[in-house]
Amino acid sequence: MAIAKAERLMNLALCLLGTRRPLSKRELRGSIEAYMEAGNDESFNRMFERDKDDLRELGLVIETVENLEGETGYLARRDSNRLPPVSLDAEEAAALGLAAKVWQQARLAGAASGALQKLRAGGMPEAGDPYEGQHSAIEPRIPVHEAAFEPLMLACRDRRPVVFDYRKSTAARPETRQVEPWALECWRGHWYLAGYDRDRGAERVFRLSRITGKVKSRSAGYTAEVPDVVTVRETVASWAGESADRSALIRLRSGAGYPLRAKATAVREGGDGWDELEIPYGHGLDAWLVEFGPDVVVVGPADLRADVVDRLRAVAAG
Numbered sequence: 001m002a003i004a005k006a007e008r009l010m011n012l013a014l015c016l017l018g019t020r021r022p023l024s025k026r027e028l029r030g031s032i033e034a035y036m037e038a039g040n041d042e043s044f045n046r047m048f049e050r051d052k053d054d055l056r057e058l059g060l061v062i063e064t065v066e067n068l069e070g071e072t073g074y075l076a077r078r079d080s081n082r083l084p085p086v087s088l089d090a091e092e093a094a095a096l097g098l099a100a101k102v103w104q105q106a107r108l109a110g111a112a113s114g115a116l117q118k119l120r121a122g123g124m125p126e127a128g129d130p131y132e133g134q135h136s137a138i139e140p141r142i143p144v145h146e147a148a149f150e151p152l153m154l155a156c157r158d159r160r161p162v163v164f165d166y167r168k169s170t171a172a173r174p175e176t177r178q179v180e181p182w183a184l185e186c187w188r189g190h191w192y193l194a195g196y197d198r199d200r201g202a203e204r205v206f207r208l209s210r211i212t213g214k215v216k217s218r219s220a221g222y223t224a225e226v227p228d229v230v231t232v233r234e235t236v237a238s239w240a241g242e243s244a245d246r247s248a249l250i251r252l253r254s255g256a257g258y259p260l261r262a263k264a265t266a267v268r269e270g271g272d273g274w275d276e277l278e279i280p281y282g283h284g285l286d287a288w289l290v291e292f293g294p295d296v297v298v299v300g301p302a303d304l305r306a307d308v309v310d311r312l313r314a315v316a317a318g
Helices: 002-018 025-031 041-057 090-102 106-121 149-158 229-239 258-263 285-290 302-317
Strands: 063-066 072-075 162-166 175-187 190-197 202-207 211-217 246-253 266-271 274-281 296-300
Touching (some): 002 025, 002 041, 025 041, 025 072, 149 175, 149 190, 175 202, 175 229, 246 258, 258 274, 274 285, 285 302, 296 302
Antiparallel strands (some): 162 175, 162 211, 190 202
16 A cells, blocks of 8 residues: 555656646546546545645645636646755765765665765765774664664654554563654664554653564554654653663672763772762663673662662563
């Protein structure tokens, strides 16, 4: 269905861009196969109006013109729908080239490479590689190993609700979640999905590595408003532990846990091969501390210690 609609939209856009005079609904219906196959006039009219609105939402400028006989026609003038010339300086071109190297998946790598080729054909200057000669030491990457990434990326793009099984860090078994996906964000090397959880009636953040099985898309539309991208990033950062309103005291094995040491506001030698650290305590800290395994012991507060113990027990239970 998605491919058929995309083809129908493309055919309508080509018809409207290729005409020198406004085309009526009758003429458009006789020119596009999908419209000819519509069962009746009412079905065709609904389909055409949705397609026209979708094209306008995508940025196509469609004019509505009424002729002398009072018949309404449609066209998309080329001069109104032509993009301005590509104008990038060398630094901007270098930034785009660097961004294209970040993605390592075949699907995204092909799209990034194709976009660069089109920009260069449109006049984008060739830029030097800022990492040339250093690829063995430094190379920008955003690794994605989770099978859920690609279907969720497409669902975010197409605004399609999804269903998947999700295992919380404190649970031994996964449970089904129905989500309206907003955006994918990478934080501390992990990918997170932000979206609206229909069952809980509130926004939620899901770590992709905890999604089990296949991600299944649904055809129904969204029921909740999608926030702007800045708000989504703040939500992910908060759920993943970026925001902090308290301080936690932990014991850390000497020579271990350097990311924790970088976040610490105070470090003291505790003896016996252990150090004491004070670190900011916010949502998600318990999940981060568990990743350091036996190198970390939580001294306080008590609720953080209990959360870490619960997570470790869940991991041990499998």
